[in-house]
Amino acid sequence: MRNKLLMSLLLLILALPKMICAQGNSNNILKSNNIQEIENYLKIAHPDDPKRMVLKPRLVALKNKAWTEGKNIPKPKESTMNNIVITQKPVIDESQEFNRLIMLTPQEHSGKTVKLLNTMFNEDIDSNEAILLFKNQSDCNLILRIHGKENYSMAVPTHGENFIVVNKDSYNLTANVCHSSYSSYKEVRKGMVITIANSQNRPENNIF
Incomplete structure (x- = not known):
């Protein structure tokens, strides 16, 4: 996996x-x-x-x-x-x-990539960061809003995916998915993959 x-x-x-x-x-x-x-x-x-x-x-x-x-x-x-x-x-x-x-600038993309690679290859279990990968299988572009002690917003294209490095914590995830509201509470302690489609009330989660 x-x-x-x-x-x-x-x-x-x-x-x-x-x-x-x-x-x-x-x-x-x-x-x-x-x-x-x-x-x-x-x-x-x-x-x-x-x-x-x-x-x-x-x-x-x-x-x-x-x-x-x-x-x-x-x-x-x-x-x-x-x-x-x-x-x-x-x-x-x-x-x-x-x-x-x-539309990230080259500098923003470079910083995001470096942060991702550092997290991917950091085997320290005491690390306070984790990767959140969101797969959007719906027919609409969406913005995933991640609310906790730190707040994040991530654009995920239709039938595409995007990732973000977040602090390990508890978060409320919300998004508008083709005129429907998505909301979910997540304990992010390790890297996580979340997949959502038009007809899903509950997303599919995988931990890695």
Whole structure:
């Protein structure tokens, strides 16, 4: 289990720089705020293209902004309009926060990676830190909020995963998962993997 987790974390480390790397080309899709341009790119992009993890939430945020400004773009199906109208402002705010959290600067990414590696290879049982890996198998991006003596917020893309190094402690974990609320109390004493999907009321937990 530990080897599998280490491999997953290392692959995630390798993928993150590609997500946040800024290109010199002025036509770089990561800099685009054009809805049609982003939609066209996503249609032809490879499923494993790391840019998808950045562009998909940006596209949602741009469309929500366009709706509020009355632009003529495709609207959701009538059957889902009530939910969207009721929750529209939180969706916009959380989409913007998600984009801010997921777009680490190179310095932030480097610091996060160093902290992760130190924790992974630190065999001292008296260490006061542990790795929390969250796997999001739902159809929506989410922000995992971790409340305790220390508070953390972590963006986790749809059908993706992210990790954070936290102090060993008791935490309340909350998130909005596709218009549903997720809340769970966790005693984090060792590294932990949490997996959640659309239909799950209770997440799947693994300790390593």
